[in-house]
Amino acid sequence: MPEADATMSTYAHARAETLQCIDEMLTMECIRGCPCEELREKIETNAFNLVVVGQFKRGKTSLINALLGADILPVAVVPLTSIATVMTYGDALRIKVYFNDGNVAEIRPESLPEYVTEKGNPKNIKDVSEVVVTYPSYYLKDGVRLIDTPGVGSIYQHNTDVAYRYLPKSDAVLFLLSVDQPMGKSELDFLHDVREYSNRIFFILNKADHLDERDLKESADFQRNVLKEVIGSEARIFPLSAKLALEGVLRRSPDMVRKSLLPQFSERLNTFLMEEKGTVLIHSIAGNLLRMISQSRLELELELKSLSTPIDELQEKIRTFEARKQEVLLEKRDFDILLDGETKRLSREVLDADMTRFRAELLGREQGHLEEEFDRTKSLPLKELKTGLEQMIVDHVKQAFNIWRAIEDDRLAKAFEAACRRFVIKIDEAVDALLKFSSDLFEIPYEAIKTDALWSAKSMFYYKFKEQPGAIEIIASSLTLALPKFIGDKVVLKKMQEYLVRAIDLQLGRSGNDFQERIDKSKLDFRWEMLQRIEATIEGIGTAVEKGMARRSRSEEEIGKRRRELERSQQALSQMGERLAKIKNYAQNVKTAGGQTY
Numbered sequence: 039m040p041e042a043d044a045t046m047s048t049y050a051h052a053r054a055e056t057l058q059c060i061d062e063m064l065t066m067e068c069i070r071g072c073p074c075e076e077l078r079e080k081i082e083t084n085a086f087n088l089v090v091v092g093q094f095k096r097g098k099t100s101l102i103n104a105l106l107g108a109d110i111l112p113v114a115v116v117p118l119t120s121i122a123t124v125m126t127y128g129d130a131l132r133i134k135v136y137f138n139d140g141n142v143a144e145i146r147p148e149s150l151p152e153y154v155t156e157k158g159n160p161k162n163i164k165d166v167s168e169v170v171v172t173y174p175s176y177y178l179k180d181g182v183r184l185i186d187t188p189g190v191g192s193i194y195q196h197n198t199d200v201a202y203r204y205l206p207k208s209d210a211v212l213f214l215l216s217v218d219q220p221m222g223k224s225e226l227d228f229l230h231d232v233r234e235y236s237n238r239i240f241f242i243l244n245k246a247d248h249l250d251e252r253d254l255k256e257s258a259d260f261q262r263n264v265l266k267e268v269i270g271s272e273a274r275i276f277p278l279s280a281k282l283a284l285e286g287v288l289r290r291s292p293d294m295v296r297k298s299l300l301p302q303f304s305e306r307l308n309t310f311l312m313e314e315k316g317t318v319l320i321h322s323i324a325g326n327l328l329r330m331i332s333q334s335r336l337e338l339e340l341e342l343k344s345l346s347t348p349i350d351e352l353q354e355k356i357r358t359f360e361a362r363k364q365e366v367l368l369e370k371r372d373f374d375i376l377l378d379g380e381t382k383r384l385s386r387e388v389l390d391a392d393m394t395r396f397r398a399e400l401l402g403r404e405q406g407h408l409e410e411e412f413d414r415t416k417s418l419p420l421k422e423l424k425t426g427l428e429q430m431i432v433d434h435v436k437q438a439f440n441i442w443r444a445i446e447d448d449r450l451a452k453a454f455e456a457a458c459r460r461f462v463i464k465i466d467e468a469v470d471a472l473l474k475f476s477s478d479l480f481e482i483p484y485e486a487i488k489t490d491a492l493w494s495a496k497s498m499f500y501y502k503f504k505e506q507p508g509a510i511e512i513i514a515s516s517l518t519l520a521l522p523k524f525i526g527d528k529v530v531l532k533k534m535q536e537y538l539v540r541a542i543d544l545q546l547g548r549s550g551n552d553f554q555e556r557i558d559k560s561k562l563d564f565r566w567e568m569l570q571r572i573e574a575t576i577e578g579i580g581t582a583v584e585k586g587m588a589r590r591s592r593s594e595e596e597i598g599k600r601r602r603e604l605e606r607s608q609q610a611l612s613q614m615g616e617r618l619a620k621i622k623n624y625a626q627n628v629k630t631a632g633g634q635t636y
């Protein structure tokens with residue numbers, strides 16, 4: 039397998055250079071309030087979720103092993119994977135199991151099948167939420183997370199549910215098909231759903247080793263035509279053999295690896311990851327740093343100007359600036375009111391509406407299940423009948439909420455981000471206007487730099503979710519069983535119906551509160567960060583002028599010394615600006631050239 043390619047080295051260079059610039063800017067006295075640490079962290083923790091999905095037994099798990107070149111995850115001929123496994127970068131192979139009740143256990147690699155497979159952990163009786171495996175693979179570098187999901191469409195509905203839970207978190211999807219089974223209706227339906235969440239899909243036609251070259255081409259053409267009908271355009275399909283690739287790597291046989299056709303796919307995947315994940319962020323960070331440089335240059339110019347402008351004139355300009363500042367402070371209040379309204383609308387139109395819809399759906403579905411299960415088990419003694427039904431309700435409600443919460447989380451995060459994006463633009467405009475105003479007022483140059491907002495509501499929102507315990511507790515039902523069996527049956531059913539409603543409403547209330555609390559907290563964080571931007575700008579301009587004014591009373595010699603210092607800083611800023619502009623240009627070019635996924 040290729041260990042690196044040309045794109046990677048250029049990207050790696052851009053990334054390293056950006057980090058270097060950040061480090062240098064941290065030490066530059068003339069740059070105030072650079073959130074450099076934060077930006078550095080954004081680059082270092084930039085995660086990209088690559089979710090592997092498909093019908094059961096297409097070879098998803100095998101493909102992950104092949105990509106990593108190691109036999110880590112268990113594969114089998116029967117529906118196997120039942121829990122999602124997140125592969126992420128680490129110095130050594132380490133495995134952690136996260137349970138729904140919030141517990142975490144580190145396990146040995148040979149115990150993995152006891153947690154992630156249908157055989158070892160049937161119907162997820164161990165209540166595992168997900169498994170995280172760290173491994174030192176080149177593919178997982180720089181924040182790529184490869185996620186193995188259970189296959190959909192098998193007799194195990196809970197496996198399908200788990201796969202669906204990971205779709206909203208995907209940044210790109212690897213969709214597995216295989217040559218031994220042409221695409222069926224249920225697979226197409228699944229693809230339809232996947233496309234709701236992602237338009238960045240790689241189609242892989244696995245098990246290519248079953249066919250010779252001619253038949254493989256025929257199979258790929260067939261699948262391509264089927265796909266075309268669903269997605270409306272020509273899809274690129276990567277035929278390969280995950281099994282052969284892994285064998286080739288393990289036996290150190292480059293010939294087998296080549297025959298597996300995996301390298302064609304992995305090269306495309308590499309390029310894509312660099313373009314999508316890396317450069318988009320680098321572009322935006324370089325843009326934001328340039329913006330900071332431009333603002334710092336303006337402040338330097340202001341101080342220089344204040345060293346030489348006649349005092350009367352300067353004081354007159356300061357008064358004009360103060361008046362403008364008051365107007366901006368008023369605008370700040372308007373932002374607050376708007377933001378409040380927007381988050382309230384979000385709670386009402388997204389959260390409340392989703393909760394109502396989910397409740398109706400779940401209740402309808404589970405009332406049906408309850409009746410079916412009652413008919414099936416009503417001959418049992420009352421106590422067993424009750425316990426069995428109660429357990430079923432608890433299991434189903436828990437499962438349904440785990441999945442719903444993950445999906446709702448994504449919906450809210452997206453809606454919140456959309457609402458906030460408008461504010462970021464408005465705030466940036468207000469800041470730009472203030473800077474432009476000052477540059478006109480003091481007659482100094484200023485270059486306004488437009489860049490996309492780096493602030494990400496989505497990641498902030500997810501972060502807050504992580505803090506929430508995943509456990510769902512369900513109250514015990516109260517029911518006396520001292521009744522004759524023939525009346526008791528009816529009473530049990532009625533009580534269980536009530537219990538179902540209560541269990542759902544209790545969970546809904548808790549989840550609703552959790553979500554609402556996160557909306558409120560995210561709003562406060564966002565508000566603080568935004569207002570901070572305006573304040574920092576006002577302060578920066580004010581301080582620069584004050585500094586210049588204060589020096590006016592000093593000796594000519596001292597003023598001259600300060601002027602030379604400022605000029606040196608100007609030069610340093612302009613060199614830094616050139617370096618950042620180069621990085622931004624590189625990222626821009628890669629961004630424009632890329633973009634096509636299927």
Ligand SMILES: Nc1nc2c(ncn2[C@@H]2O[C@H](COP(=O)(O)OP(=O)(O)OP(=O)(O)O)[C@@H](O)[C@H]2O)c(=O)[nH]1
Pocket residue numbers: 092093094095096097098099100101112113114115116117118119120187188189190244245246247248278279280281282
């Ligand atoms: N011949 C051949 N068999 C393969 C290939 N890839 C996977 N298999 C076999 O297909 C079966 C299923 O592989 P898995 O990787 O477990 O498939 P999966 O999609 O993860 O299955 P679930 O997790 O149950 O959905 C196993 O017996 C694998 O050995 C391949 O490229 N060629």
Ligand SMILES: [Mg+2]
Pocket residue numbers: 098099100113118119186187188189
């Ligand atoms: Mg699997």
